[in-house]
Amino acid sequence: MSYRYSLPGEPRMVRNARHLAQQLLGDDPRAQDAILIISEYFSNSVLHSASGEEPVSEIRVTLEATPEMLRIEVEDAGKRRTAADTRCSEPGDFGRGQAVVDGIATKWGHDSNTRRGLAWAELR
Numbered sequence: 001m002s003y004r005y006s007l008p009g010e011p012r013m014v015r016n017a018r019h020l021a022q023q024l025l026g027d028d029p030r031a032q033d034a035i036l037i038i039s040e041y042f043s044n045s046v047l048h049s050a051s052g053e054e055p056v057s058e059i060r061v062t063l064e065a066t067p068e069m070l071r072i073e074v075e076d077a078g079k080r081r082t083a084a085d086t087r088c089s090e091p092g093d094f095g096r097g098q099a100v101v102d103g104i105a106t107k108w109g110h111d112s113n114t115r116r117g118l119a120w121a122e123l124r
Contacts, residue, residue: 001065006058007042009051009076017042017061024063030070030123033104034063037072040097041119045076049117053080069106070123078117 003024007013018035025031038061045059046052062073101108105121112118 001063003063003065004060006060009046009049009053009056009059011043011046011052013059014039014042014046017059021061021063025065025070028065028070033123034070034072037101037105037108037121037123038074040101041072041074041121044097044119045074045117048080049076050078050080051076053082068124071120072123073118073120076117078115 005017005020005024007016007020017038021035021038022031025034028034042059042061049059051057051059057077059077060073060075062071062075064071064073101121104123106124108119108121110117110119
């Protein structure tokens, strides 16, 4: 099965991205790990890509599920035109998410062959 949805690149949409994935994946045993990865990748897209800048653009989530594998893709508008403002954050607030993805995904990566950004992960 293949599912695809797009949401605006706004911080409040991270929750919606998780909820949609939960609805689509239902009782798939990989659902909770997939939701964690989607949350990480969608948040990164909002914070670090042009999708999170004004005017906000869409972030696309694609889920491809087979009995053997679940592939998650999060595609955004690519590199930001301006640096993200992280001055209000505490030191150490950033940078742990990819380690979490690395710990739960069978494989993961980033595709930078296009002007858009694509982060993907696979769960078995």
